[in-house]
Amino acid sequence: MQKVADLHVHTNVSDGTFTPEKVVEYARMKGLDAIAITDHDTCEAISPAILAARDMAIEIIPGVELTAELEEDEIHILGYFIDWQNKVFTKKLEELCRVREERAREILRKLAELGIDLKYDDLIDIAGHGPGSVGRLHIANLLYKKGKISCVRDAFTKYIGNNSPCYVKKFKLSPKEAVDMIKSVGGVAILAHPKTINTEARPLKDIIGVLVTEGIQGIEVYHSDHNAKDSREFKEIADEYKLLITGGSDCHGMGKKEVLLGKVKVPYELVEKLMLSCAKA
Ligand code: AMP
Ligand code: ZN
Ligand code: FE
Ligand code: FE
Numbered sequence: 001m002q003k004v005a006d007l008h009v010h011t012n013v014s015d016g017t018f019t020p021e022k023v024v025e026y027a028r029m030k031g032l033d034a035i036a037i038t039d040h041d042t043c044e045a046i047s048p049a050i051l052a053a054r055d056m057a058i059e060i061i062p063g064v065e066l067t068a069e070l071e072e073d074e075i076h077i078l079g080y081f082i083d084w085q086n087k088v089f090t091k092k093l094e095e096l097c098r099v100r101e102e103r104a105r106e107i108l109r110k111l112a113e114l115g116i117d118l119k120y121d122d123l124i125d126i127a128g129h130g131p132g133s134v135g136r137l138h139i140a141n142l143l144y145k146k147g148k149i150s151c152v153r154d155a156f157t158k159y160i161g162n163n164s165p166c167y168v169k170k171f172k173l174s175p176k177e178a179v180d181m182i183k184s185v186g187g188v189a190i191l192a193h194p195k196t197i198n199t200e201a202r203p204l205k206d207i208i209g210v211l212v213t214e215g216i217q218g219i220e221v222y223h224s225d226h227n228a229k230d231s232r233e234f235k236e237i238a239d240e241y242k243l244l245i246t247g248g249s250d251c252h253g254m255g256k257k258e259v260l261l262g263k264v265k266v267p268y269e270l271v272e273k274l275m276l277s278c279a280k281a
Pocket of ligand 3: 193
């Protein structure tokens with residue numbers, strides 16, 4: 001049988017709800033041969049996941065998801081096959097997490113101005129991993145837990161989404177800085193979920209063209225939020241620029257209706273192509 005992989009998975013060291021061990025257990029249940037752990041600004045889940053998977057035929061691909069800013073717009077960049085234990089790299093990630101903490105406090109201050117009082121300690125409680133990669137999904141979950149919204153999506157539309165009153169930008173890397181950070185530790189840099197990119201000012205193809213000049217090597221063509229038409233469009237762009245193709249569920253643990261892990265499965269051949277394109281190769 002053809003081997004398959006899910007190349008975009010979060011754990012509870014960032015804003016997922018599953019521990020690294022639980023993620024590995026789900027991966028086995030879903031029949032995956034490989035998963036990439038791609039937490040926001042942290043690689044703390046990778047060693048525990050590798051340890052949990054050591055007696056199973058599941059490969060853990062070390063990854064990360066970084067946030068970059070392209071002319072005011074937020075884009076996410078995935079790094080694969082990184083040397084996640086590199087000291088300079090982990091120092092940089094720690095700094096990004098420190099900025100996340102400051103930003104989370106700032107978002108809470110903005111919510112307080114609207115009469116919504118949330119405690120930072122409660123946020124850290126809900127994140128469940130001490131200070132670290134704390135993010136907006138944690139704030140959304142806390143808003144929900146405190147009965148301030150009726151569903152997590154509402155948190156983003158009403159309060160903390162990119163165009164909402166309590167949105168706070170975090171210190172973001174330029175696309176080139178994010179790409180270079182990934183390549184500096186032997187990784188391959190892929191544009192995550194292109195569907196979320198703001199295309200009001202210019203077509204996606206042009207934006208991706210710019211990102212290619214900044215060193216992006218591939219596109220996440222398959223993603224839980226992409227329909228067949230989206231993926232077709234992204235694949236065409238990838239082919240045009242001769243980019244790598246990846247796909248993943250972007251599972252954040254227990255969703256409202258289902259666990260997304262394994263919902264997007266890509267053939268292992270794509271993983272092999274990624275491997276061959278690493279900065280090390
Ligand atoms: P952050 O890195 O703290 O800015 O948070 C980004 C994360 O928030 C994403 O990875 C998603 O998990 C989540 N997120 C962003 N926008 C939305 C949205 N509109 N609905 C639900 N979750 C979202
Ligand atoms: Zn996330
Ligand atoms: Fe993302
Ligand atoms: Fe993600």
